[in-house]
Amino acid sequence: MKYAEKKPLSIWSVLSFLILAAFSIFVIYPLALVLYKSVVDPFSGALTFDYFSRFFLKKFYWETMVNSLQVTVCATILASLLGLPMAYLMRSVKIRGSSFLNILIVISYLSPPFIGAYAWIQLLGRSGVVTQLVNDLFGIAFDGVYGFAGIMLVFTLQSFPLVYIYVSGALKNMDNSLNEAAESLGCGRFDRIRRIIVPLVMPTLLASALLVFMRVFADFGTPMLIGEGFKTMPVLVYTQFMGEVGGDDGFAAAICVIMIGLTLAMFFAQRILARRSTYAMTALKPMVAEQATGLRNLIAHGIVYFVTGLAILPQLVVVYTSFLRSNGGQVFTGGFALQSYEATLFAKDNDAILNTYLLGALSIALVVVIGVLVAYLSVRKRSAVNSALDTVTMFPFIIPGSVLGISFLFAFNSPPILISGTMLIMIIAFSVRRMPYTVRSSAAALGQISPSIEEAAISLGASETTTFARVTVPMMLPGVCAGAIMSWVTIISELSSSIILYTNANQTLTVSIYTEVIRGNYGNASAYATILTVTSILSLLLFYKVTGRRDISI
Structure with a gap:
């Protein structure tokens, strides 16, 4: 055989x-x-759930989980509520300068969230420009945008471009004949959006919402800089692991396991919801932007310009402050100078870039x-x-x-x-x-x-x-x-x-920016952030050159 x-x-x-x-x-x-260290006693080697018990029995610890979920869910919802209308307006209405606005929206997303937090501190912090102006004009004592409100502001403006990019791509591939058929049957504009467009883009909206959730939930820099007493799980796990008096590896590992469990639950929930609302669609007649008139045109332009301006504002603030003369710390003394770039680009033993x-x-x-x-x-x-x-x-x-x-x-x-x-x-x-x-x-x-x-x-x-x-x-x-x-x-x-x-x-640029902000060297932080922003813009232009496109659709 x-x-x-x-x-x-x-x-x-x-x-x-x-x-x-x-x-x-x-x-x-x-x-x-990580899983092993979270359930094994480092001294006896016996199985233990003491680390998890400590987390859930002490309010200080489990409250960080509630804070993280609260921030993440709210930021995801707000980013979706902002990104979906922005994508619809940009796809359905002819907006002046739409190509340039699209680039600005993408640039605002490419910048790290914690740079947005730092920029908003410059504007709405206790010594911020806007804070001082409001306090002087109205005679109030506004204490700055810190805690939950500040975190939400940064994450919403930083995350909605991701929803915008995804949904914009979905609308581009949508067959507009369905929308026109509903219109011919007497369905109003708002009802068409609610009953046709939103259900058709729902799988894409859920996919982008998942990415927003993952990004916000995992972010460390923003709550660390602007959260103050409002702690989240990434901040907690960092402080527990990198503690000055010796980190608690087992407890940090338990927090890591809880974080992975939460993201896993969100991932599978999104997959189940997306599977239930999936549609097969062929764009025989793609959506084309039309010239709006009257109040609708004014409102559409106002919303798009205002939201885009808010989104790109942190980058503009960072670039502007990088050229201001300072005393080497938090105080800008007036006038323009290149001292921040001299202290960063030409500093000895500085290899961050x-x-x-x-x-x-x-x-x-x-x-x-x-x-x-x-x-x-x-x-x-x-x-x-x-x-x-x-x-x-x-x-x-x-x-x-x-x-x-x-x-x-x-x-x-x-x-x-x-x-x-x-x-x-x-x-x-x-x-x-x-x-x-x-x-x-x-x-x-x-x-x-x-x-x-x-x-x-x-x-x-x-x-x-x-x-x-x-x-x-x-x-x-x-x-x-x-x-x-x-x-x-x-x-x-x-x-x-x-x-x-x-x-x-x-050390990298992001670490350098973070450490300079913590030290109060805002001029140096702005210079580093500007270099990172310019690099991102050049990379985006290279992306457009390689793909031959003028937008990013996923």
Whole structure:
């Protein structure tokens, strides 16, 4: 009896196992260690739930969870209520300068939220320009926009552009004949929006709301800067882990587990709701912006200009204050000067800018290479291993940055893998966090390429690897590059994991901005923030150049 020869192990199988092993080490293992530390006593090694008991029995601790959920849910709702009308107005009404306004909205989203918090402190803080003006004019004692109100202001204006981008893309692909049919049947404008447009874009609205929820829930910088006594879970886990008198690793791990549980619950809730409200739609007659007249035209322009102005205001404040002369601290003495740039760009032993660009470039290179390979394996080489790989690469999507940073220090602060304090640990952390977005965008680009093109190349004598390198990858490249540029912007704006993993040798721009604000060096903070903002704008222009588009639709 002849036995069939074993099929030789292909290079794709080897890559699958190697990438899965890498993600097991840098995703599964750190998270498993967080779970282990949260339920095991460090002295006796016995199973314990004391850390969780401490969290839920003391009001000071569980109140941070209530605060986080309160801020996150309210900011998500307000961002949706602001982003949806903005997208509808920009798509249905001809707004003067709409292309420029669209760019401003996207720029306001690309900036880190904590920069918005710092800018609003400059305007509405206790010594803010607007605060002093209001107090002088009306003779009141307004104490500044801190706590819940300040956090909500920053998160709403910072997050609605994400809803706007998503919903705008959905409206662009919507068949407007449904809207016209309802109009011909006597349905009013408001009823058409409520009964046709909103249900059709609901899956997209839920998807964008989930991203807003994840971003707001995980943000550390904004509540730390403007929250004052209003503490959230990212602030609590940071203070517990980085405590001056020695951090409490077990308690910090328990908080991390609770945070992951909450984001998991939100993720699955969104998936269930989206599945129930999914519609198949073909844009035979896309929505076209029409010229409005009278009061409707005035109201539409007023809303769009006002909201866009508020959204971009923090960036304008930061750029303006970066050129003001100061006493080296919080007080601007009047007049313009370049002293803030001299103190940042030309300071000795200041590598924050170089570190940011270097870390971002290396992280993006790793994200693109592995992301394209994972997308190809999961789409073209379907197997149990590749399905597991696709699932594992999505885990970081629901992990807050502070949790990822803490898990990395738990896992890689001692042999056999000792990389804490190095640039490598930050590169891996950035890459792992942004990998899900690149995998999804690469898989979408690959889905638009017919397998018959690859089959034709193989039938002409090209090997499978040659076909992948010389046919598949070049065809995927425009979409991959566009995604990489946007991922680059989010990487250089990362604070939550950076603030935990950085050392003086690998400090980044976001960490420098945060530390300068904490020290009260507002001029230096503005200079750093301006450099980051200009970098984001140049990256956005490069995105437009690569894609040939003048808007971002997801």
